[in-house]
Amino acid sequence: MTRPPVQHFAGAVLLQGQALQDAYYLVSAGIRAASRNGYPTQRFEEIRRAIRAADMALRRHGDVVSIASQSDWGSDDESAVDPIDTAEAARILGLSLRSCQRLAHAGLGRRVGGRWVLDRGLVVAEAAARKESA
Structure with missing residues (x-):
């Protein structure tokens, strides 16, 4: 059974897949707007870092699988x-x-x-x- 990209529970929201990338974009845009208006953004930065870490964790897992299947190390590895x-x-x-x-x-x-x-x-x-x- 496929889970939806956005799920909500009592007091929590679970984001995955494209929803994580969308949330990162929206939080980044909000931080830029808040910063332009002189609003402190430190709290928002923590949210943005958490979203980025969650998204990258999934990507790294996929990278491990693809790297393990590579026979050589190309110059495009980052x-x-x-x-x-x-x-x-x-x-x-x-x-x-x-x-x-x-x-x-x-x-x-x-x-x-x-x-x-x-x-x-x-x-x-x-x-x-x-x-x-x-």
């Missing part, structure tokens, strides 16, 4: 977390370096050794969300 700097993020997003630093400060990145580091997957998702909302 780790789940691919750190990039703000210059690379600016190129991907088509934004200024300062705008990417602001996004990193708003929760898309973290400080490492005095520099902002972002996850390539989150930046690509942000670029897709911006493209869809445009």
Whole structure:
């Protein structure tokens, strides 16, 4: 029996499949809007990270199966977390370096050794969300 992508229980909602990706997109859009309006987004970042982790856990499981079946390691293999700097993020997003630093400060990145580091997957998702909302 196939489970629906969205299920609700007393005090809880279970998301899976495309519903996780949709929720991530919507929470990301909400965070951007809240940040633009000066609303603190720290609580929302925790929700976004939890959704991302749940979605990536399922993807990693699928990756393990596909990697185990590969006979060689191609150049397209990437780790789940691919750190990039703000210059690379600016190129991907088509934004200024300062705008990417602001996004990193708003929760898309973290400080490492005095520099902002972002996850390539989150930046690509942000670029897709911006493209869809445009």
